[in-house]
Amino acid sequence: MLKKRIMRRVYAIWFVRRALPVLGGSFLSLAIALKMTADSFFVAEIMRSFKFVLAHNLMGLPRYIESALNSAEPSTLILIAMAGIVSFALAVKLLRSVRSILSSPVSVASYIKR
Numbered sequence: 001m002l003k004k005r006i007m008r009r010v011y012a013i014w015f016v017r018r019a020l021p022v023l024g025g026s027f028l029s030l031a032i033a034l035k036m037t038a039d040s041f042f043v044a045e046i047m048r049s050f051k052f053v054l055a056h057n058l059m060g061l062p063r064y065i066e067s068a069l070n071s072a073e074p075s076t077l078i079l080i081a082m083a084g085i086v087s088f089a090l091a092v093k094l095l096r097s098v099r100s101i102l103s104s105p106v107s108v109a110s111y112i113k114r
Contacts, residue, residue, distance in 0.1 A: 011101075014101065018097055019094055019097065019098070022090045022091075022093055022094040022097070023090075023094065025086070025090045026086075026087045026090040026091055026094070029082075029083040029084075029086040029087045029090070030083060030087050032079070032083050033079065033080045033083030033084065033087075036076055036079045036080065036083075037076065037080060046068065049064070050064070
């Protein structure tokens with residue numbers, strides 16, 4: 001019982017020190033990309049067109065995405081790509097950390113000391 005309570009506290013501390021900043025960074029970069037997209041595009045119209053393509057011509061979806069990206073401003077594309085890369089890298093880092101914690105629960109204290 002005591003060991004279980006201690007381990008819960010250790011996992012909570014690990015989450016706050018390791019996982020929370022990575023999740024925050026992922027969500028922040030995604031939010032920046034979405035904000036820039038919303039400022040550059042009329043998102044409601046894009047979503048309406050996207051739903052139309054999904055409903056009527058699923059095979060035309062790659063062509064629709066290609067034409068949407070071709071008509072976007074280069075600065076917006078670069079920002080969206082950078083935010084996507086950062087989000088992906090942070091998500092991979094978080095998954096690796098969680099996987100290593102789950103594979104060896106004895107070494108949780110070493111993660112907290114870092």
